[in-house]
Amino acid sequence: MASQALIKDFEELIGKENVFTSEADLQSYSFDSAVLEPVVPALVLRPTSTEQLGLCVKKLYDNGIPMTVRGSGTNLSGGTIPDHSDTAVVLTTGLNRILEINSNDLYAVVEPGVITADFAAAVARKNLFYPPDPGSQAVSTIGGNIAENAGGLRGLKYGVTKDYLMGVEFFDATGETVKTGSRTVKCVTGYNLAGMLIQSEGTLGVISQAILKLVPPPRASKALMAVFDDMQNAAEAVAGIIAAHVLPCTLEFLDHNTIVRVDDFTKAGLPRDAAAILLIEVDGHPAQVADDAEAVERVLKENKAVAVHVPKDAAEKFKLWEARRMALPVLARCRPTTVLEDATVPRSQIPAMMKAVNDIAAKYRVEVGTFGHAGDGNLHPTFLCDKRDVEEFKRVEAAIDEMFDTAIKLQGTLSGEHGIGTAKAKWMEKETSRGTILFSQRLRRALDPKGLLNSTKLVGI
Amino acid sequence: MDTLHELAQRLMALDDRITACMKCGMCQSVCPMFGASGKEADVARGKLFLINNMAHELLKDPEALADKLGRCLLCGSCQAACPPGVKIMEVFMEARELVNAYLGLHPVKKMVFRTLLARPGLFNFAMRVGAPMQGLVFRKTGDAQGTVCAPMLNFMLGDRHIRPLAQKPLHAVHGALDEPRRAGGLKVAFYPGCLGDKMYTEMAEACLKVLRHHNVAVFMPAGLACCGIPALSSGDAEGMLRQMKVNLDVLARGDFDYLLSPCGSCTSTIKELWPRYAGRLGGLESRQAEKLAEKTMDINAFLVDVLKVEAATPAADAVPVTYHDSCHLKKALGVSAQPRTVIAANPGYALTEMAEADRCCGCGGSFNLFHYDYSRRIGQRKRDNVAATGARVVAAGCPACMMQLEDVLSHNNDAVRVKHPVEIYAESLK
Ligand SMILES: Cc1cc2nc3c(=O)[nH]c(=O)nc-3n(C[C@H](O)[C@H](O)[C@H](O)COP(=O)(O)OP(=O)(O)OC[C@H]3O[C@@H](n4cnc5c(N)ncnc54)[C@H](O)[C@@H]3O)c2cc1C
Ligand code: SF4
Numbered sequence: 001m002a003s004q005a006l007i008k009d010f011e012e013l014i015g016k017e018n019v020f021t022s023e024a025d026l027q028s029y030s031f032d033s034a035v036l037e038p039v040v041p042a043l044v045l046r047p048t049s050t051e052q053l054g055l056c057v058k059k060l061y062d063n064g065i066p067m068t069v070r071g072s073g074t075n076l077s078g079g080t081i082p083d084h085s086d087t088a089v090v091l092t093t094g095l096n097r098i099l100e101i102n103s104n105d106l107y108a109v110v111e112p113g114v115i116t117a118d119f120a121a122a123v124a125r126k127n128l129f130y131p132p133d134p135g136s137q138a139v140s141t142i143g144g145n146i147a148e149n150a151g152g153l154r155g156l157k158y159g160v161t162k163d164y165l166m167g168v169e170f171f172d173a174t175g176e177t178v179k180t181g182s183r184t185v186k187c188v189t190g191y192n193l194a195g196m197l198i199q200s201e202g203t204l205g206v207i208s209q210a211i212l213k214l215v216p217p218p219r220a221s222k223a224l225m226a227v228f229d230d231m232q233n234a235a236e237a238v239a240g241i242i243a244a245h246v247l248p249c250t251l252e253f254l255d256h257n258t259i260v261r262v263d264d265f266t267k268a269g270l271p272r273d274a275a276a277i278l279l280i281e282v283d284g285h286p287a288q289v290a291d292d293a294e295a296v297e298r299v300l301k302e303n304k305a306v307a308v309h310v311p312k313d314a315a316e317k318f319k320l321w322e323a324r325r326m327a328l329p330v331l332a333r334c335r336p337t338t339v340l341e342d343a344t345v346p347r348s349q350i351p352a353m354m355k356a357v358n359d360i361a362a363k364y365r366v367e368v369g370t371f372g373h374a375g376d377g378n379l380h381p382t383f384l385c386d387k388r389d390v391e392e393f394k395r396v397e398a399a400i401d402e403m404f405d406t407a408i409k410l411q412g413t414l415s416g417e418h419g420i421g422t423a424k425a426k427w428m429e430k431e432t433s434r435g436t437i438l439f440s441q442r443l444r445r446a447l448d449p450k451g452l453l454n455s456t457k458l459v460g461i
Numbered sequence: 462m463d464t465l466h467e468l469a470q471r472l473m474a475l476d477d478r479i480t481a482c483m484k485c486g487m488c489q490s491v492c493p494m495f496g497a498s499g500k501e502a503d504v505a506r507g508k509l510f511l512i513n514n515m516a517h518e519l520l521k522d523p524e525a526l527a528d529k530l531g532r533c534l535l536c537g538s539c540q541a542a543c544p545p546g547v548k549i550m551e552v553f554m555e556a557r558e559l560v561n562a563y564l565g566l567h568p569v570k571k572m573v574f575r576t577l578l579a580r581p582g583l584f585n586f587a588m589r590v591g592a593p594m595q596g597l598v599f600r601k602t603g604d605a606q607g608t609v610c611a612p613m614l615n616f617m618l619g620d621r622h623i624r625p626l627a628q629k630p631l632h633a634v635h636g637a638l639d640e641p642r643r644a645g646g647l648k649v650a651f652y653p654g655c656l657g658d659k660m661y662t663e664m665a666e667a668c669l670k671v672l673r674h675h676n677v678a679v680f681m682p683a684g685l686a687c688c689g690i691p692a693l694s695s696g697d698a699e700g701m702l703r704q705m706k707v708n709l710d711v712l713a714r715g716d717f718d719y720l721l722s723p724c725g726s727c728t729s730t731i732k733e734l735w736p737r738y739a740g741r742l743g744g745l746e747s748r749q750a751e752k753l754a755e756k757t758m759d760i761n762a763f764l765v766d767v768l769k770v771e772a773a774t775p776a777a778d779a780v781p782v783t784y785h786d787s788c789h790l791k792k793a794l795g796v797s798a799q800p801r802t803v804i805a806a807n808p809g810y811a812l813t814e815m816a817e818a819d820r821c822c823g824c825g826g827s828f829n830l831f832h833y834d835y836s837r838r839i840g841q842r843k844r845d846n847v848a849a850t851g852a853r854v855v856a857a858g859c860p861a862c863m864m865q866l867e868d869v870l871s872h873n874n875d876a877v878r879v880k881h882p883v884e885i886y887a888e889s890l891k
């Protein structure tokens with residue numbers, strides 16, 4: 001437990017205004033975006049320089065106080081819910097400077113609390129491109145993106161956060177500075193520790209700086225929408241597009257339940273009988289874009305799309321994407337509680353997985369709408385319920401259990417992008433192996449002998 | 462309401478609406494208060510969580526909840542950006558009322574809301590006595606906005622640079638207006654709002670000029686009271702009800718097609734909050750408020766949507782102007798295109814957009830009084846965006862925003878004037 005003397009020390013170290021101890025403030029850091037029980041921390045610290053961050057970590061370690069690092073607290077797996085009531089939450093939101101954007105060498109250096117969308121916009125102003133675009137980019141931090149290996153709509157063509165991480169600086173559990181990677185495209189100096197920190201969910205170290213890769217922006221793009229009356233046809237169309245050697249920057253789908261609900265809400269005149277809608281965007285050099293769009297249109301028709309729409313201008317394109325943008329907001333309005341999952345399967349298994357999701361929902365009498373990234377098999381089955389109804393919520397949990405079983409059987413994964421946290425820790429061994437859990441635990445214990453960093457997350461230490 | 466348990470039970474009435482919050486955190490990106498403080502308890506997600514904890518008797522300190530709820534501009538930005546569409550403003554208003562009923566209203570607020578603002582005669586008298594005396598207290602700051610500051614009243618007003626009170630308020634200049642319809646034309650009730658009546662009288666005069674130009678007859682009765690939003694924001698529903706009652710009585714006597722205000726906050730209060738709260742006064746008032754709400758329009762929207770005022774082509778030497786979207790206009794009423802058209806109707810001005818035009822300016826009524834430091838910090842971001850456009854004039858459709866803009870621009874020594882869109886349009890009419 002943080003003593004009064006220690007709190008005073010922290011106040012001297014980072015300023016009184018950056019140490020939160022009131023009941024109300026502490027409660028406001030007891031939760032994140034996951035549908036899990038809150039845990040109120042003992043102390044919240046907001047360092048405003050990386051030096052302060054390091055000193056905070058060291059002091060917490062020396063005093064044996066558990067730590068949970070928190071960016072914007074938007075992760076969906078409980079990664080920022082304190083492990084214990086004596087945990088100190090360490091905020092990175094005071095570390096939000098973009099230190100460098102280098103147009104010659106195509107990289108940027110940022111502090112961990114920089115907001116993803118602010119960073120992408122600053123990069124775009126220099127006519128460069130930072131592709132990872134999680135749905136939460138308007139609020140998520142780069143540190144959180146790295147620690148969760150956040151993906152997004154552009155994953156299929158451009159990859160995810162890990163594909164843009166050139167280097168990191170972080171503090172280990174004891175507050176020691178660790179540097180790995182560099183500003184160069186090639187770097188084999190020492191272990192690839194940046195690769196270890198990616199998707200480490202605050203369990204291996206506290207990221208204090210990141211070097212991110214930038215790319216030239218695509219010069220043109222084109223969108224298409226296709227309607228299918230059979231999920232299998234939609235999946236074959238997706239496979240066909242890839243087989244035709246076209247790599248769309250986005251390849252999204254909405255299922256029947258989602259289409260109907262979005263149409264109910266927006267009255268946009270969506271095809272209510274459709275089994276699925278695919279939304280596709282190709283980008284790149286204008287000539288290539290024209291070729292690719294043509295190829296995609298051909299493949300869609302060959303695979304029995306009942307309708308294919310090609311927007312004529314930006315306004316029409318914006319409207320086309322409206323259905324996808326509204327998917328989560330509309331589903332979230334249906335019932336009080338929204339459990340947003342991200343089970344992911346190999347592309348070809350999407351129809352099998354979709355069938356399983358709907359069968360499971362029927363079996364447990366729960367409501368579900370699914371949308372997601374068809375190009376990379378990353379589905380977002382969204383369960384709609386009221387967690388205050390204990391009996392209903394039990395059925396939802398049972399349905400989710402069975403859904404993960406299926407995902408693993410189909411050689412997929414528990415989580416494509418939302419992380420494990422505490423929400424999915426219990427399924428880890430099923431997807432991996434006993435050895436994986438033991439190895440991870442030994443790794444953690446070696447790096448964090450007192451077991452202070454987010455101790456209950458991923459694989460409990 | 463004597464015990465915390467009772468307070469908790471009353472707060473449970475909000476449970477359904479609070480549960481709709483999926484804790485996604487998307488409100489962080491638009492919340493001006495969160496932007497300035499970075500604290501989770503200052504953003505809608507945190508506040509809703511704390512109200513819920515109080516309702517479930519997990520939070521024990523109602524003073525702290527009152528303090529957190531007060532750290533909010535009630536700008537509605539969070540609600541407009543909220544994916545599941547949580548009715549955040551309703552929850553905040555009702556929670557403020559309940560917490561306030563438990564803790565008791567600050568005695569100064571009680572005097573102002575229940576006595577001064579609900580009794581137009583008294584309020585007007587106080588202001589009229591005050592206006593000629595201002596010279597003794599206020600000192601001109603010598604800025605482009607024509608504001609004054611009050612070193613003698615520093616303990617109360619802080620370092621604010623504000624507009625002086627008009628030498629003669631609007632209602633004293635015009636008396637009660639009840640013009641006959643011109644050739645069977647339109648007739649509107651004009652609700653200038655407290656600031657339009659007492660401080661921004663040029664703005665209100667510009668509105669009257671424009672209406673006259675378009676042959677619209679005006680009904681502006683004597684004895685209009687405050688719209689009630691300051692009281693309600695402070696959790697004083699009773700004060701708001703008293704003010705609304707006075708207004709409903711006075712307005713019921715007129716025959717008009719539309720009720721117009723140049724103040725976005727008044728307009729959204731009359732349109733959205735009066736009908737919601739009038740039921741507490743009785744069936745008659747409820748029907749009156751409903752009918753009035755249907756007729757109520759922002760004056761910019763009226764000029765464009767009803768009178769079909771159109772944009773002109775800017776002249777070669779047009780003055781660059783930028784426009785700030787007031788929260789109550791854009792986020793509550795969905796009015797954002799019309800004020801821009803009204804500005805563009807004057808060929809002497811050329812509109813240039815600022816970054817984050819719809820980000821809250823930081824005024825937020827009584828928020829400004831109790832959290833001036835944050836208000837200034839939020840305002841500075843708006844000022845920087847205004848300054849970056851190089852505009853010589855910034856327009857806003859709400860006098861509360863105009864007051865805030867004048868304060869921050871004056872403190873930065875910017876030579877940028879603040880005007881209402883209708884003032885700009887009026888300049889182009891003879
Ligand atoms: C509406 C919505 C849509 C979303 N869409 C997507 C999506 O499309 N793709 C996707 O991948 N995710 C998505 N997410 C999940 C989430 O937004 C991402 O995981 C995001 O990366 C979290 O960022 P954050 O700043 O909120 O991190 P937090 O939630 O604060 O933290 C996440 C984890 O990272 C750790 N952490 C944070 N900062 C550091 C640091 N400096 N050093 C070490 N560890 C750290 C924390 O301890 C925690 O374990 C979505 C979430 C919501 C609510
Ligand atoms: S945006 Fe709405 S649902 Fe999301 S956290 Fe804020 S209030 Fe809750």
Ligand code: SF4
Pocket residue numbers: 491492493494495503504505532533534535536537538539540
């Ligand atoms: S009303 Fe405005 S200030 Fe208050 S929580 Fe919402 S966005 Fe923030």
